[in-house]
Amino acid sequence: MLEFALGYNNKDSSVPCEFTKEELKEKYPLFMQWDKRWGYVSYGDSCIGLAGCAPTCLSMAILALTDNKDATPDRVAIYAQDAGFYMKGSGTSWSFMTEGASHFGINGKEICLSQGTVFSEIQSGHPIICSMGPGDFTTQGHFIVLVGEQDGKIIVNDPNSRERSSVLWDYDVLQGQIKNLWAYSR
Incomplete structure (x- = not known):
């Protein structure tokens, strides 16, 4: 994120945002909300770099499920803002999530917070976006994707941390921090 902050005064918003070839090959791409392409x-x-975790998470789910190359985090965020979300x-x-x-x-679809439901959705190939409360991911509020x-542990895509995204998470650790969650399908 330091590179993002240092580049703020020299930002070039005229460059169109596109996914990389590597991102397009990944089953569940990890996008950083502070990526210079859209942050x-x-x-x-x-x-987006500071407040766009929700549209960045939804962008990850959209690309994973539809291969829609136009659903970059900036385009998803612009839609969210223009549509009043x-x-x-x-x-x-939260209505943006559905x-x-x-x-x-x-x-x-909003799902119940239970270990059986979470693992069933993940094993069915349905990414889950979680609204997180204070804990390992935030002090106030944040969105992550369970992919x-x-x-027996959960793989997380955190749009604000590559480090937290590289760790496997116990359900019991995540459960107490999740305020709401939604599973996605085509």
Whole structure:
């Protein structure tokens, strides 16, 4: 993120955002909200790099399920803002997780927080976006994507941390921090 912060004064928003060939090959690509391709784009009272975790997460789910190369985090964030899903003072509305998802051709459904449900959805190839409360991922609020399981632990795509995304997570550790969650399918 340091490179993002240092480049803020020299940002070039005229460059169109595109996914890399490597990202397009990944089953569940990891996008950083502070990526220079879209991080400087305005979102609400701030920019995607600081406040765009929800549209960045939804972008990951959209690309994974539809191969829609146009659903970059900046385009998803612009849609969220233009459609009224960004709420001044509180961030992205939870309704964006279902209503906004349908705009991009995927089905988002709110699911119950239970270990059986979470693992069942993940094993069915349905990424899960979680709204997180204070804990390992945030002090106030943040969104992450649960994308798989390995050795009984959960693989997380955190749009704000490559480090946290490289760790396998116990369900019990995540459970107490999840405020709400949505599973996605085509």
